[in-house]
Amino acid sequence: MSTAIERATTASCCDDPADKTWGRLPGAEPPLRWWLPIAVFIAAAAALTLVILLLVRYPGPLDDPDPANQRDGLLLNGPRLPPELGGVTFGDGPIVLLFERTAPNGAGYVAWRDTVSDDGVELVVVVAGSPEAAELTAAVDIPTPVDGGSPVGYAVIDAARVVRYSTLDPMYELNAFEVDVITGAIS
Amino acid sequence: MPAVWAKAYRPLHPMSLAVQLLVLIAAEVVLFATYGAHDARFHWATHFLVALTISALLLLAGLLLTGAPRPRFVLLVVLGFHLFAMAPDVLFRVGVPHYRWMDLFLGHITVHYLPGGDVSWLLIALTATAGYIAALTLWLRARSAEADAGMPPGVGLTGGAVLRPQFDPRVVPLAAEDYRGFEGPTVVLLHGLGATAAFWRPVARDLATRQIPALVPDLLGFGASLRLGTHFHLDDQAAAVIRLLDAHNRGPVLLVAHSYGAAVAATMVTDRPDLVHSLVLVEPAAFADAGEARRRIGGRNWLANKAMNGSQVADWACGLMCLFRIPLTALAPRIARHYSADVSRDIARGAVTYVWPAYRDALASLLRDNPLPQWLQRPTKPTTVIVGENDRTVIADSVATLVGPDVRFERFPGTHALPFEHPGPLAALIALRWNEIAEFQQDADN
Numbered sequence: 337m338s339t340a341i342e343r344a345t346t347a348s349c350c351d352d353p354a355d356k357t358w359g360r361l362p363g364a365e366p367p368l369r370w371w372l373p374i375a376v377f378i379a380a381a382a383a384l385t386l387v388i389l390l391l392v393r394y395p396g397p398l399d400d401p402d403p404a405n406q407r408d409g410l411l412l413n414g415p416r417l418p419p420e421l422g423g424v425t426f427g428d429g430p431i432v433l434l435f436e437r438t439a440p441n442g443a444g445y446v447a448w449r450d451t452v453s454d455d456g457v458e459l460v461v462v463v464a465g466s467p468e469a470a471e472l473t474a475a476v477d478i479p480t481p482v483d484g485g486s487p488v489g490y491a492v493i494d495a496a497r498v499v500r501y502s503t504l505d506p507m508y509e510l511n512a513f514e515v516d517v518i519t520g521a522i523s
Numbered sequence: 524m525p526a527v528w529a530k531a532y533r534p535l536h537p538m539s540l541a542v543q544l545l546v547l548i549a550a551e552v553v554l555f556a557t558y559g560a561h562d563a564r565f566h567w568a569t570h571f572l573v574a575l576t577i578s579a580l581l582l583l584a585g586l587l588l589t590g591a592p593r594p595r596f597v598l599l600v601v602l603g604f605h606l607f608a609m610a611p612d613v614l615f616r617v618g619v620p621h622y623r624w625m626d627l628f629l630g631h632i633t634v635h636y637l638p639g640g641d642v643s644w645l646l647i648a649l650t651a652t653a654g655y656i657a658a659l660t661l662w663l664r665a666r667s668a669e670a671d672a673g674m675p676p677g678v679g680l681t682g683g684a685v686l687r688p689q690f691d692p693r694v695v696p697l698a699a700e701d702y703r704g705f706e707g708p709t710v711v712l713l714h715g716l717g718a719t720a721a722f723w724r725p726v727a728r729d730l731a732t733r734q735i736p737a738l739v740p741d742l743l744g745f746g747a748s749l750r751l752g753t754h755f756h757l758d759d760q761a762a763a764v765i766r767l768l769d770a771h772n773r774g775p776v777l778l779v780a781h782s783y784g785a786a787v788a789a790t791m792v793t794d795r796p797d798l799v800h801s802l803v804l805v806e807p808a809a810f811a812d813a814g815e816a817r818r819r820i821g822g823r824n825w826l827a828n829k830a831m832n833g834s835q836v837a838d839w840a841c842g843l844m845c846l847f848r849i850p851l852t853a854l855a856p857r858i859a860r861h862y863s864a865d866v867s868r869d870i871a872r873g874a875v876t877y878v879w880p881a882y883r884d885a886l887a888s889l890l891r892d893n894p895l896p897q898w899l900q901r902p903t904k905p906t907t908v909i910v911g912e913n914d915r916t917v918i919a920d921s922v923a924t925l926v927g928p929d930v931r932f933e934r935f936p937g938t939h940a941l942p943f944e945h946p947g948p949l950a951a952l953i954a955l956r957w958n959e960i961a962e963f964q965q966d967a968d969n
């Protein structure tokens with residue numbers, strides 16, 4: 337014959353369906369050893385740290401010193417440009433000013449140019465070194481890269497001559513669609 | 524390995540975790556490559572780390588509030604939050620530029636401006652995840668220690684019990700206030716739900732002035748017995764009281780119990796009739812059926828109502844209360860004073876000093892296994908029932924229909940708090956019953 341205490345540690349546990357559902361049964365071991373989450377965490381934390389430190393590209397010489405400001409995708413309500421500046425006429429429609437240190441060429445650039453201008457957007461390449469380039473660079477307020485030299489990136493000016501986007505992007509050839517999104521949003 | 528996994532352990536099913544980990548890694552590799560193709564790994568990293576931080580904090584909150592790991596697919600939570608956080612980038616890909624309101628997606632715009640960038644987010648994410656892993660590790664250790672001791676693991680126990688094991692009530696006796704040094708049988712005073720020994724303290728002190736010894740325990744999971752036990756049904760509570768009496772070498776005793784404590788008393792006397800001479804049941808939680816029990820107890824307060832209906836909201840609310848037990852214990856006397864001037868500081872503190880499963884199991888016991896209706900009909904020990912005429916939980920007229928001819932039935936003016944509303948008259952009546960036992964024992968000795 338079982339004692340009251342024995343029944344309290346066995347029978348009453350199994351009478352309540354909630355006990356079985358929740359695993360509140362005498363001697364029911366948790367399914368994981370206590371050290372396993374720590375071991376997995378240490379391995380995962382090490383792997384993640386390596387990925388973040390080694391595989392995520394940190395600002396290079398042509399990038400914005402603050403990565404947050406580069407290609408943020410936010411439309412600006414920037415400065416309003418005069419109708420004509422640095423040899424470029426503004427106000428007839430959206431214009432993309434591509435800032436480069438040397439005149440771009442090659443298949444990557446051609447593909448980028450074709451994508452950016454295929455919907456009638458005017459593209460102007462501004463190569464550093466001329467007084468006009470300096471004038472345009474200052475007017476669109478494009479950031480100075482890490483190396484302190486001329487910017488490589490682009491600015492988008494709408495039909496009202498307002499600067500709506502201005503970013504450094506040394507890898508711009510990879511991201512023609514980004515320019516399309518910006519010009520599409522302001523057209 | 525069990526064929527059917529208990530609900531609390533399903534999120535830790537090793538095979539499920541392994542599959543989730545593989546899915547998470549595969550999905551993140553694809554996302555990493557997609558962002559990388561556009562020279563945007565920096566964005567992948569930020570949003571992943573933010574998602575990891577939020578996931579870790581929510582999983583930690585879930586563990587602390589419910590006393591068990593959840594939800595079911597813990598690792599997929601990270602992937603879900605990552606996909607949510609990067610949603611504006613998907614919109615951008617289909618032609619929608621970014622806007623400030625997109626911060627709704629886990630701060631999609633603003634998170635990039637944290638000083639230190641991804642390195643800062645990495646440290647934050649690892650710290651948050653380490654916090655969750657530490658809590659989960661302690662939870663696993665605590666539950667393992669309980670299981671190794673042969674106890675039901677304390678899944679669902681919140682507050683400090685998340686991080687440390689409960690004591691085995693077969694080894695550690697109930698905490699009790701012992702008013703001793705007097706001759707004669709001991710009066711054992713059992714409290715009800717949401718109460719502690721403090722509930723009976725005014726009566727025990729009154730009895731002490733009459734030279735009557737008293738023993739006032741905190742039931743399992745309540746008051747100073749907070750860390751005792753992981754399972755709190757009537758059998759558990761009765762067994763714990765029996766152990767206490769055996770440990771103190773007391774008995775037969777005059778067993779006095781209030782409300783839910785009366786159900787414990789009836790269970791105990793059925794299990795060990797030799798330990799009890801007679802009973803005084805004050806406002807016993809006796810109801811005609813489970814429906815009336817639900818109405819009466821559920822009508823007491825919002826929490827009891829939710830608990831009676833099995834609502835998970837009650838679990839979360841109580842988890843929150845247990846998490847903030849220390850400040851709540853300090854605040855309770857001030858809050859209680861607004862409702863009743865009779866409530867002492869200790870009684871008010873006792874109202875928030877319990878583990879939630881103790882309360883929930885007690886309610887479940889009253890619905891499923893309440894021995895009181897049967898006991899009141901045909902008690903096997905002399906029994907006196909006292910009810911408050913203004914008690915809205917245990918209705919005097921309703922209890923009157925349940926008591927058999929052998930039960931002495933008394934009505935007191937008062938509510939469901941007679942032990943501290945009218946300790947003097949109650950102690951006088953208990954003293955009367957105690958004198959009967961003392962005289963009976965004297966006669967037996969002679």
